[in-house]
Amino acid sequence: MRSPIPDYLADVVDRCRSDHSGRLADYIPPLAEVEPDVTALALSTVDGTVYAVGDADLEFTIQSISKPFVYALALAEHGIDAVLGRVGVEPSGEAFNELSLESGSARPYNPMINAGALTIHALIGGPELDEETRFARVLAALGRFAGRDLEVDEAIYEAEVTTAHRNHAIAYMLRNHDIITDDPRSVVRGYVRQCAVRVTVRDLALMAATLAHGGVHPVTGEQVVSRAVARHVLSVMATCGMYDAAGDWLSSIGIPAKSGVSGGIIGALPGQTGVASFSPRLDDHGHSVRGVTMFRQLSRDMGMHLMEVPAPARSMVAGSDGDAWRYELQGSINFVGMERVLRTFDEDPPVHDRIVIDLTRVHEIRKVGRRMLHEAIRRLVLDGREVEVHDPDGLLAEPGTIEVGRDPDRREPVRIEVTD
Ligand code: GLU
Numbered sequence: 280m281r282s283p284i285p286d287y288l289a290d291v292v293d294r295c296r297s298d299h300s301g302r303l304a305d306y307i308p309p310l311a312e313v314e315p316d317v318t319a320l321a322l323s324t325v326d327g328t329v330y331a332v333g334d335a336d337l338e339f340t341i342q343s344i345s346k347p348f349v350y351a352l353a354l355a356e357h358g359i360d361a362v363l364g365r366v367g368v369e370p371s372g373e374a375f376n377e378l379s380l381e382s383g384s385a386r387p388y389n390p391m392i393n394a395g396a397l398t399i400h401a402l403i404g405g406p407e408l409d410e411e412t413r414f415a416r417v418l419a420a421l422g423r424f425a426g427r428d429l430e431v432d433e434a435i436y437e438a439e440v441t442t443a444h445r446n447h448a449i450a451y452m453l454r455n456h457d458i459i460t461d462d463p464r465s466v467v468r469g470y471v472r473q474c475a476v477r478v479t480v481r482d483l484a485l486m487a488a489t490l491a492h493g494g495v496h497p498v499t500g501e502q503v504v505s506r507a508v509a510r511h512v513l514s515v516m517a518t519c520g521m522y523d524a525a526g527d528w529l530s531s532i533g534i535p536a537k538s539g540v541s542g543g544i545i546g547a548l549p550g551q552t553g554v555a556s557f558s559p560r561l562d563d564h565g566h567s568v569r570g571v572t573m574f575r576q577l578s579r580d581m582g583m584h585l586m587e588v589p590a591p592a593r594s595m596v597a598g599s600d601g602d603a604w605r606y607e608l609q610g611s612i613n614f615v616g617m618e619r620v621l622r623t624f625d626e627d628p629p630v631h632d633r634i635v636i637d638l639t640r641v642h643e644i645r646k647v648g649r650r651m652l653h654e655a656i657r658r659l660v661l662d663g664r665e666v667e668v669h670d671p672d673g674l675l676a677e678p679g680t681i682e683v684g685r686d687p688d689r690r691e692p693v694r695i696e697v698t699d
Contacts, residue, residue: 301560301568342539414459488553533584
């Protein structure tokens with residue numbers, strides 16, 4: 280069978296081809312000369328299948344879509360708290376190139392607007408690093424997110440850097456408040472170069488999927504940034520990625536996203552997909568008109584909204600198995616799944632004293648689930664039950680005797696057997 284997914288995506292592209300509204304960005308002269316009707320769409324699953332349709336091989340400059348990824352690099356280099364001390368995470372409700380800083384702290388509001396992105400660029404490698412080395416780091420990181428080496432479009436870089444008066448104004452404002460300490464002209468050059476990196480929708484879909492996959496590239500398998508960094512970046516994309524249209528985007532489309540002035544948009548749905556669209560005509564917020572339409576349709580047709588309520592997973596079946604009472608846990612054991620398990624232990628206690636907890640059908644135990652399971656087992660043992668855990672994938676522990684906590688009366692560890 281040929282997968283229907285490429286046909287579906289091609290249909291999404293075709294449906295918006297009759298829409299010629301919006302305007303090409305013209306403040307960077309070469310962007311005003313592109314073919315306005317090109318349209319492409321790509322979707323990458325978190326296990327590395329990429330579907331790309333329309334003008335999918337076309338390269339264009341990444342522009343502001345570079346911001347979340349360079350932000351991720353800064354977070355990985357300096358830690359989340361240190362970066363938060365320099366750039367906030369509050370939506371500004373303003374356009375991308377607003378000359379504004381948070382009152383009091385004088386921090387840029389968030390890393391998705393230019394004031395924040397210039398500050399983040401200057402953080403890479405610390406203040407002592409020379410412009411070329413810093414840019415090489417940025418380019419290498421963008422390449423790791425894409426899974427291939429990327430290049431700069433020198434013509435676009437030259438055109439933008441000679442007209443980047445507003446970005447110079449922002450950088451000097453940042454220098455004036457000591458938010459950056461480097462030469463503002465050098466920071467603008469580096470940032471504009473970062474915006475001029477060439478990508479395709481396939482690259483962008485994989486970059487977004489890397490964030491959606493907890494920082495792990497779906498194809499190369501490289502842990503590009505930590506899970507905590509990926510989660511933080513997705514949160515900031517959700518609240519600030521679409522500038523002054525962020526609230527409307529999150530409520531109606533519901534996918535953490537970032538757009539760029541050359542016509543790209545990425546969306547990353549945690550644990551599911553990375554999506555990227557390209558079409559250069561922009562609406563008044565600076566977002567691709569056809570891109571917004573395509574994302575709207577994907578979200579509607581595929582139930583991709585972040586706030587979509589998932590069907591509750593059945594996390595456990597229980598029953599008698601010879602002389603033991605067997606609990607078979609299933610799926611991903613997080614707080615909610617484990618709460619149901621604990622409630623069952625409490626409200627519907629095992630009928631035998633010997634208990635087998637079978638984790639064969641569990642594919643993941645989150646840290647909170649592990650802690651809750653340890654505590655539940657400890658309490659079952661203290662209630663006089665004999666507990667054995669069947670754990671072939673070693674999710675709770677490797678085979679052997681493990682300690683699940685202490686017996687407060689006898690002041691000794693509570694131990695149980697784990698088998699594979
Ligand atoms: N290079 C652009 C700028 O800073 C990026 C803006 C965008 O893509 O929204 O002006």
